[in-house]
Amino acid sequence: MAGIPAGARAYITGAVACAAACALPALDPDARTPWGAVVLLAALYAFCELPHVCPVGRRLLGGSVPVSSGSFFPVLLAAALLLPPAAAALVAVPGALAAPVERRPAGPRRVWRAARLALAAWAAAQTAVAVGGGDVLSPASPSPASMVSPASMAPDFPYALLPAGLSTLAFCAVLTALDGGILATAERVPVRSAWRGLLARSLAPHAVHGLAGLMMAVLWRSPYGWPAALFVLLPMYISCWMFAQYHRERGAHQATIRALVQAVDIKDAYTRGHSERVGHASVLIARELGMDEARLEVIRFAGILHDVGKLGVPTRVLRKDGPLTPEERRVIELHPEYGHEIVRGIGFLGEARAAILHHHERLDGSGYPYGLRGHQIPEFARVVAVADAFDAMTSTRSYRRARPVGTALAELERCAGTQFDPRMVRALVRALDRHGWQPAVTADDPHETARGNVPPPRDPARHRAHGGARGGAPGHGGGRDGAP
Structure with a gap:
């Protein structure tokens, strides 16, 4: 279990021990365990996981898209x-261990997956026994034969x-x-937000x-x-197919984001890596604020994409070595509106569109493009503004070295x-105290970014932030995107 935090190792070990304690009584010869039904149901659940590992099954469900094992919880x-x-x-x-x-x-x-599912199934069965589930679904003293063959007593369905x-x-x-514990x-x-919204x-x-x-x-x-009972598998597999379609659509969304970011990086080499780091810092802030997982993905x-509007800014302005003229600065300050126009028709971005438009607004109303004040500025835009300024200050520029994180x-x-x-700002400080900062995040791994895990740096020279003019307050100065 190398690479797993010590607390998580202890947590997983405890869950496995509890699951073993719950399941071991079934091995007692005096328990009269209905092994026929156990084997049949376990095989059925494991078989339901076969599309994950079987190429034919993957093609039937729509390519190599992973299927959620939650679709087979009815078993x-x-x-x-x-x-x-x-x-x-x-x-x-068996099914939990076999699934990829x-x-x-x-x-x-x-x-871990096997332990959590075993504990959940044990708790569900204990609850059913406590409220008399066996009286309405099973004979009083089930035997292996009665569990596998038709019962003489039909279930009392309404009860x-x-x-x-x-x-x-x-x-x-x-x-x-x-799940909250893990x-x-x-x-x-x-801890205060780990279980929030899960139930x-x-x-x-x-x-x-x-x-x-x-x-x-x-x-x-x-x-x-x-x-x-096998007829119930049909709607289950339909739900799997729908889940596979969702994953395919999600993959298309990720490809759209990558294409836009790569287009900006090609146009302005100094932004290479900056966008991904701002996305990562934004997630760290949002998680400290207690936002749910759906909003974390959008932020x-x-x-x-906060700088995608730079695609509408002339390349000669973005790559200019010297100070910007007032006219060039006005052109630069149009990039939030350009960005909003570029992404306006992308429905899955949701609140992100407002953040792209307003991330250069300031609380005192002196920002751009509309001079919004205080809480007139969308919440996502206030998060991205802090993340943008922080990465700009902690990244090496053509005219200065990166500032230390504390500075x-x-x-x-x-x-x-x-x-x-x-x-x-307070949320970012707390997040960095907890996670630290490693300026080498890519847009290709949404799972790592959304959870606050940062992969090790690959080529520091490729992760310089964009350059800019030498003046201005952090995040809204005279830089090519308004960064210092």
Whole structure:
């Protein structure tokens, strides 16, 4: 588990130990574990993960796009309703270990996923037992034969809604509780915001999974037996296909962002790396402010694309070595409006469009393009303004070396209240105390940027910020984009 913080290693080890303690009673010969049903459900869940690793399955689901294992939670929820708690915990393990991972280290991530799903399935099964789920779905004393073949007693479907709903809620609550813990320990998300919004965002999809799981359990216990439960796989695979389409669309969004950033970098070599670093710093600030994951993604776009309007500025002005004339400065100050026009039709950017237009506004109203004051300036624009100025000051320019991080932060604090929003400046200070600063971030890895993880520098010479005139306050001086 090299590379994983010590707190996260302890957290994962504890989760694995708890999952093992929950599942081990199933191995007791006196437990009368229905191994036929356990094997069948575990194989079904593992089979549902095959499109991840099977080239034919990937093509059927739309290329090599990863499929969310959450689409197959109905199998685990059906197991929670049909099996004893220890046996339900075992069902999740083979599929969770077999499914691929998108980020390294792969081994610990697989083990963590298996532990969290086993704990969630165990909690769901315990809840179902506590509220009498076995009385409405299973015979009083299930045997391996009765669990795999049609039961003599049909489920009492209306009364099964209560145990199914409560077990789904327990499943969802355990997953969100564990996910918040891993965010706090492995991703170093502030504890006060690690769990924020997780349960609310998970309730609706898990409610759908719970209904599908109940349908599987009812069909399993019907006179038609377990083969009838396989029909529930059809809507599950449809949901997988839709999720694959979402990932394909997301990939197209990332390609659009990369193309725009590369176009700006080609036109103004000094900005190479600056846009990505501003996107990273913007995410650090936004996370300290407690913004949810959806807004973090959008503010990353805002930071990365804040200078896209420079595509409308003449190249001779951007690359001029000497001081800018008043006329050239006015041309430079049009770049936020140019940027807004460029991205106005890109719907997925959302609030990022306002940040691109207003990131050079100042709290005292002396900024541009519209001279907005205070909270008239959109929140995203106030975040990007601080991130932009910070990276400009801590990056080497053609006319000066980079300032130390402490010096740059002191300058931001000096200008807070007149030029910058003090709340955003304080958030950046807290974030850098927690994460530090490494000016080598690329737009090609949204997962790393959104979580505050920065890859090691590759070629420092390629990551110089853009040049500019020699005067002006940080972030709104006379630089080629208004940076100092």
